[in-house]
Amino acid sequence: MCRQRITHLVCFFILWFLNHGPATPLQAAETISRAGRTAEVSNSSGSPLATLVDGQIVLENKNLRAVFSPKSGSLVSLVSKQTGWEVQRRPELGRNFRMLVPLPERRNNQVLGNEQKAPRVRLDPETRSISFTWQGLDSEHAEDLNIQFVGKVRITERHLEFKAKVSNQSGHTIETIDWPYLGEISLPPRATYFDHLRLSYCGMLKSPLYPEFKNEAGYWGADYPLQFSKHPTAPFVLADSGQQGLYMGYHDATLDRMLMFTFRMKPGYVRTDFFNSGTIPVTDKISGEPVRLELNAVHFTYLADGETQSLHPIVVQPYTGSWHRGVDCYKAWRETWSASGYDSHELPGWVRQVHSWQQIHINSPEDELQVKYRDLVQYGRDCAEHQVAAIQLTGWTLHGQDRSNPSHDVDPRLGTEKDLAWAIDQIQKLGVKVVMFNKFTWADRSSDWFRRELVKHAAKDPYGDYYVHPGYRYQTSAQHANINLRRLVPMCPASTSWRNIALAEFKKSLALGADGMLYDENQHHGSTHYCFDPSHDHRHPGHIFAGDLVLARQFHQIKQQQKPDYLIAGEGSFDLQIPYYGISYIRIPRNHVPLHRYMAPDSHIMIGIFGHNDRHLINQALMYRYIFSYEPRHYKGRLHEFPLTLDYGKRVDRLRRKYHDLLWEGEFRHTVGAKVHTSDKTFDSYSVFVDRKSGRRAVIVSNPDPGKTISVKVELPGKTRPLISATPEDPRPVASDGRSVLPALSAVVFMEQGS
Ligand SMILES: [Zn+2]
Known part of the structure; x- marks a missing residue:
């Protein structure tokens, strides 16, 4: 791209100091619509440029024009050039960054970027970037903190990229940094709605931003209505009107730290529907306050005194058209990932074909002991009779599903290891694959093993306590009434000691001779994100999701050595896990939007099917290329229990086998x-x-x-x-x-x- 055009402009660094006078707003012709404002942007150059215009710093490409104030380092204007939508419309609402620097008696001590002394500004036209350096920061309750924050913004062919470097000598920890902090996301012109869209469990999660705004923080927990999306579950967010929108994505594959996107509605509702939702004002001001929607990327740095850290890129890009165009921004980055897991070695051939599974529940924590191991063969015969390719054995482990975790020992009440291995072999001889349900997310708090040993490997909160997940209710009224649940404690995958225990348990499952395992709940840790246990061999605190990728790589190393055609599958894997988990198992609602299928057209996704005549669910699987997991009687029953569903499922699979070049490939x-x-x-x-x-x-x-x-x-x-x-x-x-x-x-x- 036009390097000459850039170099002939200005090929030297410009050091810009604040005493050049106040910022002036971008001149733009405008038309007013009911819902928003359209600007006509004069520069139609397609090449990305970083220049000085009328004392303002302008970053511009064919998609967008961004204006930064050299006085404050704030983004004071952002325009979508394809449509003229002024995303950041009012310069006075421009913001830059924010930090949380807790003090001993003031945890909530904020450093507000727009209340700092002027930054040192460096514009580099050649790399089409600017950097703002703030040296020495004032917080709300402590002045002159010895912190250096260097915010870097680069314009590329398509988007803006925000990176930063922070050095902390303040004597305190920098817990979070909001960067970028977009002070205004205005409503697109003629928009009748505006939604916050993101990925969740392979589908799309939608929260309205306009005309209603749903508060996800609780009205007791924030001054203003707030919505948030957490990485890695949500690697990006869209603010979408159906006709256009804004993409903000976290383009990091290391999982070094947690990242959260926040939408904040100020100064609050004009009318409340309930304490967690209401209607937002449509005027520019209410009660003397400007009405605005803020969008921040919050980096959970936990940067201790004496440490320096680089923040990974946040990408911002307006898009035109449906939400698909916004997701395309992420897809373009996703294609740059280096090959790993099943991208670097082949997924078993049977997994890639049109096929279906059955899931069968063998035992729960309440001791039904539904199927002895040797009796599993009858389920294999059912699968063979109905051309179901694989059977997933769930609850085969000691004391049943979600009890005695993470044990992958057999339960002697159901038979011996030999009995289970024999049944697996018999089912395989019928031409049916066997997949073992595995889980390495929790420890059962009620077990002696946990009390004796595993508590050491649990993820710990900042107070030294382990986190707790409420657990799952099974079968009896005492469980359904939440009286005798087995509470589950999130383990710390960032810890080598814990991963070694998980890998030893995995090897027990692998040794039974099955064709694969499905790691249930591989994609989350309840509400746990960081581990503060100082005895673990990770950074303190450690982002435990980073350990998920290490564990996945270790599973692959073991299976490559012992059984290369073994399937490693997961449940609703977050996107960075997808290369390692060859199938993602999910359940979908009636109005499911197949966001992950659109992001990753070649991934393999399987959905549970439970209804007696579940034609719409099956049709969704046809439309979205999902594999069926037949689960009659909530995966407690046999295939013949739902003949209508089974018959229709077979017909759909026959159709997509016949036309697999289009419907499957x-x-x-x-x-x-x-x-x-x-x-x-x-x-x-x-x-x-x-x-x-x-x-x-x-x-x-x-x-x-x-x-x-x-x-x-x-x-x-x-x-x-x-x-x-x-x-x-x-x-x-x-x-x-x-x-x-x-x-x-x-x-x-x-x-x-x-x-
Ligand atoms: Zn830990």
Whole structure:
């Protein structure tokens, strides 16, 4: 890209000191709409530039124009050049950074960036970046803290990137740093709604920002309504109006520390619906205060006195179009990850094919002892009879599911290790794969093992106590009434000693001869994020999610040595775990949005199916390329207990085997690239797959309504090939004009014909 154009502009550093006078706002012609303001931006250059304009620092590319005040280091203007949306509209609301530096008698002691002395500013046109250096900071309750904060902002071809370096000689710990701190995210022009979107359990979590705002902090816990998203579960957030939005992502794969995105609504609701939700003002001011939505990236630095730390990149980019365009910002970074786990060695062949599983529950903490090990063979016969490829054995460990964790010993009441290994072998001889349910997240607090030894390896809070997860309720009224639950204690995967225990337990499971394991609850630690135990061999405090990746790599090393075709699967893995866990098991709601499928079209996701005639769930699996995990009677039953679901599932799998080049191997595009017309203008129950080689497309449409037949018409822009259609009930291809009458809870597939 245009290096010459940059170098001919200014090829030297400019040191800029504050006494150059007050900042002046960016000049912009404007039009006012009811919901927001549109600016016309004069510079239409596509090359990223970092320049001085009228005493302001301007970073600009073809997507955005950002203006920083050299006086304060604040972002005083941010404009989406594609649409003219002034994201940061009022310069006086511009902000820069914030720090939490607890004092002995004042934990909540804030360093507010916009109340500091002027920073030293360095503009480097060649690297298209600026840096602001604040040396010596004043906090609310202590002055002149010996802290140096260097905030760096770079403009790239597409986005703004915020990094920082902080050195702490203050005698205190810098607990968190908000950087960047965007003082205003205005409503896009003509927006009728504005949502906070993020990834959660492979789906999309949506919280309204406008016209209502949902407070996720509790009104007792914050001055202003607040929403937050935590990395690594949510690697990015979108503020989305349906037509455009703003992307903010954390582009770090090390998991060195926790990162949280926050949306804060100031100065609060105009009317409350309840204590945790209300309507936001639509005026610029209320009660004399400016109405604004703030967006921050909060780095949990826990930077001790004498330490220096670099903050990993936060990327900010306005986008035009649906939320998919925002997610594309993340996808572009995701493609730069180096190969690891199953990206560097092959996933077992059977996992990559169209196939289904059954999950069976063998025992709970309340001692049903439902299936003796040797009797498991009958479930294997069921799977073979119904062409179910794999069976997941859950609750096979000592004392049943979610008791005596992390033991992966067999339960003598069910049989011996030999009995279980024999049953696994017999099931495999029927042509059915066996996957063991494993778990290394918790220890059962009620166990002697925990009290005697494992407590040493538990994650500890700042007060030296272990964290506690409430546990899970099973089967009896005493459990359902929460009287005798086995409380679960989050262990510390950042600790080598704990990982060694987990790996020893994993080896017990591996030794039984199964085809794989599914690490349940691999993706979280309850509410635990940091471990403060000084006896553990990690940084203090340690971000325990970093240990999750180390543990995953160690599982792979062991399986590569002992059984290379072994499947390591997980549950709703967070995105950085995806390379290591070949399948993510999840359960989905009726209105599920397949966000992770869009982010990672080639990942393997499996959903639990429990209903007696669960056609919509099965149709969702068809649209989103999810594997079925049949779970009759809440995974306590046998396949013949839900014949309608099983029959429809088989038909869908037969359909996607027949057209696997599109429906299984094609690239998933969600609703991008086709439109489906119905009488319902918001109809979005469809998905698009594209054959990567030929460009042929398929559109799967399903009718989610349980009582209504609908007419659909598919529109494929640029279509030159004839269309065919097929259904789960009749997979034979028939010529199609792109129209179909869809009975309740039915699906149809339209496909462009091959040459
Ligand atoms: Zn620890």
